[in-house]
Amino acid sequence: MNSSLTGTICAKRLTKTFGNKTAVNGIDFTIEPGRVTGFLGPNGAGKSTTMRMILGLDAPTSGTVTVNGHRYADSPAPLREIGGLLEAHAVHPGRSARDHLRWMAASNGIPTTRVGEVLELVGLESVAGQRAGRFSLGMGQRLGIAAALIGDPPIVMLDEPVNGLDPEGVRWVRSLARQLADEGKTVFVSSHLMSEMSLMADHLIVIGRGEVLADSPIQDFMAEHASSYVRVKSPQSTDVEALLWGRGLDVVRVDDELRVQGLDAPAIGELVGSNGMLLHELTLVRSSLEDAFMELTADSVEYHARAGVAA
Amino acid sequence: MSTLVAAPSSTSLGRTVKSEWIKLASIRSTWWTALAMVVLGAGFTTIISGVVAGDIASGKSGDSPGEYITQGLIFSQISAVVIGALVVTSEYGTGLIRSTLAATPIRSTVLAAKALVLSGFLFVVGLVTAFAGYFGGNAFFRHQGIGISLGDPHILRSLIGAGLYMAGLGVLAAAIGLLVRSTAAAISIGLALIFIIGQVVQLIPGTFGEWVTKLMPGNAGPAIVVPVDFGEHMLGPWTGFAVYVAEIAVLSMAALALFRKRDA
Numbered sequence: 001m002n003s004s005l006t007g008t009i010c011a012k013r014l015t016k017t018f019g020n021k022t023a024v025n026g027i028d029f030t031i032e033p034g035r036v037t038g039f040l041g042p043n044g045a046g047k048s049t050t051m052r053m054i055l056g057l058d059a060p061t062s063g064t065v066t067v068n069g070h071r072y073a074d075s076p077a078p079l080r081e082i083g084g085l086l087e088a089h090a091v092h093p094g095r096s097a098r099d100h101l102r103w104m105a106a107s108n109g110i111p112t113t114r115v116g117e118v119l120e121l122v123g124l125e126s127v128a129g130q131r132a133g134r135f136s137l138g139m140g141q142r143l144g145i146a147a148a149l150i151g152d153p154p155i156v157m158l159d160e161p162v163n164g165l166d167p168e169g170v171r172w173v174r175s176l177a178r179q180l181a182d183e184g185k186t187v188f189v190s191s192h193l194m195s196e197m198s199l200m201a202d203h204l205i206v207i208g209r210g211e212v213l214a215d216s217p218i219q220d221f222m223a224e225h226a227s228s229y230v231r232v233k234s235p236q237s238t239d240v241e242a243l244l245w246g247r248g249l250d251v252v253r254v255d256d257e258l259r260v261q262g263l264d265a266p267a268i269g270e271l272v273g274s275n276g277m278l279l280h281e282l283t284l285v286r287s288s289l290e291d292a293f294m295e296l297t298a299d300s301v302e303y304h305a306r307a308g309v310a311a
Numbered sequence: 312m313s314t315l316v317a318a319p320s321s322t323s324l325g326r327t328v329k330s331e332w333i334k335l336a337s338i339r340s341t342w343w344t345a346l347a348m349v350v351l352g353a354g355f356t357t358i359i360s361g362v363v364a365g366d367i368a369s370g371k372s373g374d375s376p377g378e379y380i381t382q383g384l385i386f387s388q389i390s391a392v393v394i395g396a397l398v399v400t401s402e403y404g405t406g407l408i409r410s411t412l413a414a415t416p417i418r419s420t421v422l423a424a425k426a427l428v429l430s431g432f433l434f435v436v437g438l439v440t441a442f443a444g445y446f447g448g449n450a451f452f453r454h455q456g457i458g459i460s461l462g463d464p465h466i467l468r469s470l471i472g473a474g475l476y477m478a479g480l481g482v483l484a485a486a487i488g489l490l491v492r493s494t495a496a497a498i499s500i501g502l503a504l505i506f507i508i509g510q511v512v513q514l515i516p517g518t519f520g521e522w523v524t525k526l527m528p529g530n531a532g533p534a535i536v537v538p539v540d541f542g543e544h545m546l547g548p549w550t551g552f553a554v555y556v557a558e559i560a561v562l563s564m565a566a567l568a569l570f571r572k573r574d575a
Contacts, residue, residue, distance in 0.1 A: 095337050
């Protein structure tokens with residue numbers, strides 16, 4: 001295999017339809033090692049379907065997806081190549097955590113000693129002999145992550161890993177993702193929460209209605225989609241508006257406030273002051289990533305909440 | 312990365328067999344159901360033999376001890392169907408099938424490993440059940456002076472045949488499970504096929520009806536389990552077993568075809 005493809009997940013015109021419904025519509029992306037790639041989209045956008053196709057669980061209707069440069073099913077020991085946590089926990093409730101990891105290890109020729117290692121890594125050693133059916137959602141999630149790490153794979157793929165976790169668990173997943181990426185592994189994490197992604201991801205792939213809406217480093221995404229302006233309020237707002245216009249700035253009047261782009265707040269304050277005008281407010285307003293995400297996916301959300309109160 | 316070099320597929324099957332065995336052995340219900348198989352099967356053989364031994368010895372009944380010595384295995388069939396179905400359907404019910412297929416993406420390997428582990432396990436449990444029933448039931452026959460020796464014609468074949476029959480039944484139920492992907496449906500269909508449909512087809516008139524009845528898996532398969540000849544109502548032991556195995560093979564191939572095609 002081509003070693004330059006180690007640690008990559010590569011989708012080409014990947015498409016999946018269920019009946020007449022298109023879940024994933026000809027998407028292309030390449031996920032690279034050494035960073036956390038966030039896979040962001042509203043529920044029903046096609047994230048889980050894409051991840052199932054990566055693991056060969058669902059067959060693409062057309063297009064291809066490769067892991068480390070080849071089809072998933074062509075790997076003789078896939079758990080050593082990519083570890084996946086899927087949304088459904090995929091654990092038998094009657095089997096202990098340790099036995100669950102034991103059969104997974106055996107299936108890919110992974111030494112049994114690794115079972116203890118991953119149990120310790122996710123903090124489940126003390127309950128390893130308990131049946132997984134008794135686990136809380138958070139413990140189940142940790143077991144799923146242990147299973148994903150069993151083969152010490154170069155790629156780790158987590159579908160909504162923070163779902164059901166308490167704040168401490170959420171922090172743990174974040175730092176684990178960071179640590180794995182810093183070790184040079186490929187980390188691919190899905191979420192429907194922009195706020196979560198902004199804390200975890202280095203790179204963002206935004207998906208809506210089965211199509212890639214954005215694929216860029218998170219800073220670029222913020223710069224491009226999260227706009228900011230300076231809110232200016234003044235008793236002489238007409239004069240201030242004329243002054244700022246005269247300097248070639250972008251000024252929009254909304255009610256009694258002016259929204260100014262093109263100059264930072266201190267500079268605007270100095271400019272207005274040095275022209276002898278009064279200021280009542282001078283505030284930098286940043287639209288959040290959440291806003292940017294909402295704006296970007298607004299047309300692609302499957303089920304819109306109706307605006308206003310239901311009659 | 313040395314791990315990315317293709318390994319021979321036989322290694323892959325061996326690893327999958329090992330993992331399927333860990334799965335089967337690490338679920339309590341497996342052992343409870345296996346225990347039920349032994350207790351029900353050997354227990355009923357013993358009780359029935361105890362009830363009929365006197366009449367056979369006195370000549371009041373024209374039967375022979377051989378007709379009863381594997382009789383209790385009728386009940387053991389339930390356990391074999393349950394274990395076989397659960398090996399597949401519990402994975403669909405819990406979502407575990409996704410982990411299984413992520414670990415072993417070649418679906419024919421998964422099915423082969425499940426079939427090997429199931430048939431091996433049920434062969435042993437079936438064998439234990441048959442021998443326990445033989446020793447239990449034969450105690451009564453011996454007491455009446457009509458004991459059967461393991462060296463008597465067909466006895467050893469029927470006891471080993473019980474293991475083979477149970478092994479087949481587990482694979483049959485697993486194949487049904489793969490087709491319907493539901494525990495309740497798989498067990499119902501499996502039990503209906505063995506206990507009900509095999510009887511109902513007797514109602515089909517004429518030679519055609521006779522043949523259909525003889526060829527049903529729950530009628531063809533058990534020929535190998537009974538040490539006595541039931542004449543033309545039943546196929547011969549090895550002919551019947553061959554028909555039974557062929558039927559399981561066909562059903563398994565159909566199950567595999569769907570398994571390969573369907574998303575997990």
